[in-house]
Amino acid sequence: MSKEPMAARRSAASRAAILEAAFHLVGEVGYGKLSIEAIAARAGVGKQTIYRWWPSKGAVLFEAVFVRSFGDTENPAPLPDTGDLEADLRTVLRATALELADPEVDRPLRALTVAMLEDEALAREYRTRVEEPTREAKRARLRSAQRAGQLPASLDLDAAVDAIFAPMAQRWLHRAGPLTEEYADALLEITLGGLRRSGPN
Amino acid sequence: MSKEPMAARRSAASRAAILEAAFHLVGEVGYGKLSIEAIAARAGVGKQTIYRWWPSKGAVLFEAVFVRSFGDTENPAPLPDTGDLEADLRTVLRATALELADPEVDRPLRALTVAMLEDEALAREYRTRVEEPTREAKRARLRSAQRAGQLPASLDLDAAVDAIFAPMAQRWLHRAGPLTEEYADALLEITLGGLRRSGPN
Amino acid sequence: MSKEPMAARRSAASRAAILEAAFHLVGEVGYGKLSIEAIAARAGVGKQTIYRWWPSKGAVLFEAVFVRSFGDTENPAPLPDTGDLEADLRTVLRATALELADPEVDRPLRALTVAMLEDEALAREYRTRVEEPTREAKRARLRSAQRAGQLPASLDLDAAVDAIFAPMAQRWLHRAGPLTEEYADALLEITLGGLRRSGPN
Amino acid sequence: MSKEPMAARRSAASRAAILEAAFHLVGEVGYGKLSIEAIAARAGVGKQTIYRWWPSKGAVLFEAVFVRSFGDTENPAPLPDTGDLEADLRTVLRATALELADPEVDRPLRALTVAMLEDEALAREYRTRVEEPTREAKRARLRSAQRAGQLPASLDLDAAVDAIFAPMAQRWLHRAGPLTEEYADALLEITLGGLRRSGPN
DNA sequence: TGTTAAGCGAGACGGTACGTCCTGTCTTAAC
DNA sequence: GTTAAGACAGGACGTACCGTCTCGCTTAACA
CATH class of the missing domain: 1.10.357.10 (Tetracycline Repressor, domain 2)
Incomplete structure (x- = not known):
C-alpha cells in the first residue's frame, strides 16, 4: 500500500504552523473569538491555505486538539488491567x-x-x-x-x-x-x- | 420598603418581543449564527434597546430560555416523593x-x-x-x-x-x-x- | 406695542443656556460633529426643549451666532460716512x-x-x-x-x-x-x- | 524607473462605480445626508472597499468631482488669449x-x-x-x-x-x-x- | 534539466454583523 | 404646561471577519 497521491504538494510546515497557532489562540481568546484570519496571521500563512485544507475553524481546532492528544496514531491507549x-x-x-x-x-x-x-x-x-x-x-x-x-x-x-x-x-x-x-x-x-x-x- | 425605582421606564412589550424573537431564532439558526441584529429586526426593536438591557446575546438567550422554563418564579418544582x-x-x-x-x-x-x-x-x-x-x-x-x-x-x-x-x-x-x-x-x-x-x- | 404673547412659558434660562452651549460646542468640534444631544447635555436641558423651539441644529446655531452678533436688535450699524x-x-x-x-x-x-x-x-x-x-x-x-x-x-x-x-x-x-x-x-x-x-x- | 508597485491590486471597476455613485447621490440628497453606506450600496461595493482607499466621504466626493472636471489630467485649460x-x-x-x-x-x-x-x-x-x-x-x-x-x-x-x-x-x-x-x-x-x-x- | 502546474503568502473584494452614536418622537415625574 | 430625563425605533458610523478571488513567487515532478 502506497502513500496517498492526493495533496502531494501540501506544505507540512504550514499545516503544523496552523495547528499550533489555532491551539494557542483558542487558549487565549476562546472559541467564539477565534478567527481564521487571526490563525493565518499568527501562523504566517495565507488565509487560502487554511480554506484549502479545512472546511471551518472548528475543523482546524479539532485537528489541532486531536494531534496534540493522539499524535499520529488513531488509537487510544487501553485502560490498565491489573485484575483489580x-x-x-x-x-x-x-x-x-x-x-x-x-x-x-x-x-x-x-x-x-x-x-x-x-x-x-x-x-x-x-x-x-x-x-x-x-x-x-x-x-x-x-x-x-x-x-x-x-x-x-x-x-x-x-x-x-x-x-x-x-x-x-x-x-x-x-x-x-x-x-x-x-x-x-x-x-x-x-x-x-x-x-x-x-x-x- | 418600596419596589426598586430603577429601570422604571423599561418597555415590557419590547422585552417580551425580544425574548420571543431570540428563542425562535436560536431554534432556527443555532447559537453561532444568532445575531443581535436579527433579534432586533424580528422583534421590531432598535438594537440599542437590546444593548441597553442585556450585556450579550448569550444573556438574552439565557433570559429567553429561563422565562420559558420558569415563567416569573425562580423556584423549580420539587421532585415527587411517594416514599418509593x-x-x-x-x-x-x-x-x-x-x-x-x-x-x-x-x-x-x-x-x-x-x-x-x-x-x-x-x-x-x-x-x-x-x-x-x-x-x-x-x-x-x-x-x-x-x-x-x-x-x-x-x-x-x-x-x-x-x-x-x-x-x-x-x-x-x-x-x-x-x-x-x-x-x-x-x-x-x-x-x-x-x-x-x-x-x- | 407689547411683547409677543406666544411662547408664554418658554424658559429664558434654558434658551440662553442652549445658545451658549451651541456656540461653544460648534467652536470646539465644528458643524458636522455638533449634535443636538451634546448641546442638550452641555446646556443641562432635555432634548425635547430644543426640538420644541428650533427645527434643526442649524437653526439653533443660526440663532446662537445671530444673538452674539446683533444682541436683541435686528438692525446692523450703518457704515461710517465722513464724506470720504x-x-x-x-x-x-x-x-x-x-x-x-x-x-x-x-x-x-x-x-x-x-x-x-x-x-x-x-x-x-x-x-x-x-x-x-x-x-x-x-x-x-x-x-x-x-x-x-x-x-x-x-x-x-x-x-x-x-x-x-x-x-x-x-x-x-x-x-x-x-x-x-x-x-x-x-x-x-x-x-x-x-x-x-x-x-x- | 517603474510605475509605483503599491496599490497594485486595486479594482478600477469598483473605483469608478464608487465615484459615479457618490457623484449622483450627492446631487440627490446633498452632502449632509450623503452616507458611505449608501454610496457602497449604490456602487454594489463593500463599505470596506471605500474605507480602504479614501479617508472620508468628503475625500470620495472630492475625487468624484475632480475626475468629472479634469478627467485624468491635473492641469486646467489656459484662459483664452486673443489679445483683447x-x-x-x-x-x-x-x-x-x-x-x-x-x-x-x-x-x-x-x-x-x-x-x-x-x-x-x-x-x-x-x-x-x-x-x-x-x-x-x-x-x-x-x-x-x-x-x-x-x-x-x-x-x-x-x-x-x-x-x-x-x-x-x-x-x-x-x-x-x-x-x-x-x-x-x-x-x-x-x-x-x-x-x-x-x-x- | 528545464517546464509547468500546484501550492503558497498576500491581500483586495462583496458582504454581514458588530457595538456605538445620534436622530426625532414618546412618556413620565417634578415643579 | 413646560421642564429634565431618558427609553424608544431607526439608521449610519467605522471595524472585524467571512469566504472567494486574483496576483506573483517558490518548488517539486515530469518530460
Whole structure:
C-alpha cells in the first residue's frame, strides 16, 4: 500500500504552523473569538491555505486538539488491567480529574466542545474518531472484568461506561465543582457499590 | 420598603418581543449564527434597546430560555416523593429523557450550553439561578430517602446527584445515543444497585 | 406695542443656556460633529426643549451666532460716512479683515456657512435677516457717494457691493490667503480705480 | 524607473462605480445626508472597499468631482488669449456664470464646498490641486496683458484675480442673486474700469 | 534539466454583523 | 404646561471577519 497521491504538494510546515497557532489562540481568546484570519496571521500563512485544507475553524481546532492528544496514531491507549477493576478505574478516573483540571487541557477542550455543539458534522467525526475508540477501550476493560466474574454478564456496557465516566465530564463542563481525586473516589464507590449501600458502612 | 425605582421606564412589550424573537431564532439558526441584529429586526426593536438591557446575546438567550422554563418564579418544582425512591427517580429520569428528546427543548438548550461555555459570567448565573435550585430539589429528595433509611446517612449527596443525573445529560449533549425510557431505567438500576450486582441476576 | 404673547412659558434660562452651549460646542468640534444631544447635555436641558423651539441644529446655531452678533436688535450699524468714500470703505474693509481673522468669529461663522449650504430655509432666513440689511447699509453708503458726485449715478449698486466685499469673504472662506489690512487696501484700490489704472502709476 | 508597485491590486471597476455613485447621490440628497453606506450600496461595493482607499466621504466626493472636471489630467485649460483682455475675461466670466447656474454642476460643487469647510485637509488638497492651478492660469492671462501694456506692471496679480472672480463665486455660494451674463458684464466693467468711472458714461 | 502546474503568502473584494452614536418622537415625574 | 430625563425605533458610523478571488513567487515532478 502506497502513500496517498492526493495533496502531494501540501506544505507540512504550514499545516503544523496552523495547528499550533489555532491551539494557542483558542487558549487565549476562546472559541467564539477565534478567527481564521487571526490563525493565518499568527501562523504566517495565507488565509487560502487554511480554506484549502479545512472546511471551518472548528475543523482546524479539532485537528489541532486531536494531534496534540493522539499524535499520529488513531488509537487510544487501553485502560490498565491489573485484575483489580476498582483499582484500575480509580487510576483512570483520578488521572482524568487531574488532566481536566489543567488549564492547558481545559481551555482547548472546552472550545472543541463548543465547536462540536455548533457543527454536527464535527461532532460526528469526534464520535467516530475519539469517543467511540475511547469508549471501546473502556468497554474492553469492563468485559475483562465480566470474564473474571467481577461484573454480571448481563451488564449493559454502554450504560455502565456512562455511569462511571459521565459525572466527571459533566462536572468539568459546567464547572459544577472541583475535579479532585476525592470526587473521583466518591463517584467510583457509588457506581460500583450502588447508592443503597454507598458510604463506609 | 418600596419596589426598586430603577429601570422604571423599561418597555415590557419590547422585552417580551425580544425574548420571543431570540428563542425562535436560536431554534432556527443555532447559537453561532444568532445575531443581535436579527433579534432586533424580528422583534421590531432598535438594537440599542437590546444593548441597553442585556450585556450579550448569550444573556438574552439565557433570559429567553429561563422565562420559558420558569415563567416569573425562580423556584423549580420539587421532585415527587411517594416514599418509593426508585419509582420517584424513575419518573423524573424518564421525564427528563422525553423532554431532552423534544427538538423544541433540545435546540435552545444546546444553544444555551454553548453560550455558557463561551461566557463564564453567564455560566455562573446559570449555576446560581438554575443549576443550584434544581440540584437542591434533588438533594432534598435524597435526604428524605436517608431519613426513611433507604440511603446511607453518610452519602455524599452532590456526588450522588451527579451519579444519577449526569449520564443522561452527557448522552444528550454529545448525542451519544438515544434518550429512551429504557436507557433511563438501565442507568437507575446501575446507580442504585451498583455495577457489581447490576443486571437481573 | 407689547411683547409677543406666544411662547408664554418658554424658559429664558434654558434658551440662553442652549445658545451658549451651541456656540461653544460648534467652536470646539465644528458643524458636522455638533449634535443636538451634546448641546442638550452641555446646556443641562432635555432634548425635547430644543426640538420644541428650533427645527434643526442649524437653526439653533443660526440663532446662537445671530444673538452674539446683533444682541436683541435686528438692525446692523450703518457704515461710517465722513464724506470720504475711500477712507470709509477702507475703515470697514480693514475691520472686516481683522474680525474674520479672529478664531472666535471664524469658527462659528464657518459653521454657520455650512449650515446654510445644507439648509436652504436657513440660507433664506440669513439673507433676509442678516445679508440684506447689511447689504442695504452698504448700498446706502454708496448712494450717499452718488449724491456727492463721487460715483456715477448709473452704477449697479448690488454689483458694486459685491465687487467691494466679496473678494475678502471668498479669501476667508477658502483660506486662500492672509486677511491683512494690506490686502484690504489692495482690493479697494483695484475696485475703486479699476484694474487698468491700478497700482501707483 | 517603474510605475509605483503599491496599490497594485486595486479594482478600477469598483473605483469608478464608487465615484459615479457618490457623484449622483450627492446631487440627490446633498452632502449632509450623503452616507458611505449608501454610496457602497449604490456602487454594489463593500463599505470596506471605500474605507480602504479614501479617508472620508468628503475625500470620495472630492475625487468624484475632480475626475468629472479634469478627467485624468491635473492641469486646467489656459484662459483664452486673443489679445483683447476685456473680451477674453468676458468670455470666461460668462461661461462661469452659465456653468454655475447648471444644477448638474451646482449641487456637487456646493457639496464639495461643505466638505472642504468641514475638513481642512481636504481644503488644502483642493487649494493645491484645483484652486492654485486654476489661479495660475488666470494670473498667466493677466501677465500676458501686462506685457501688452494693458495692465500696470505693478499690479498685485492675486488681488486682481480675486477682484475679478470672487464676486461671482460669492453670489453663487450664497444664492445672493441670478448668475446671468449681464451680471458678469457688470462686474467686469467695474473691475476693469473702476467704480469711480463705472457706468456707460 | 528545464517546464509547468500546484501550492503558497498576500491581500483586495462583496458582504454581514458588530457595538456605538445620534436622530426625532414618546412618556413620565417634578415643579 | 413646560421642564429634565431618558427609553424608544431607526439608521449610519467605522471595524472585524467571512469566504472567494486574483496576483506573483517558490518548488517539486515530469518530460
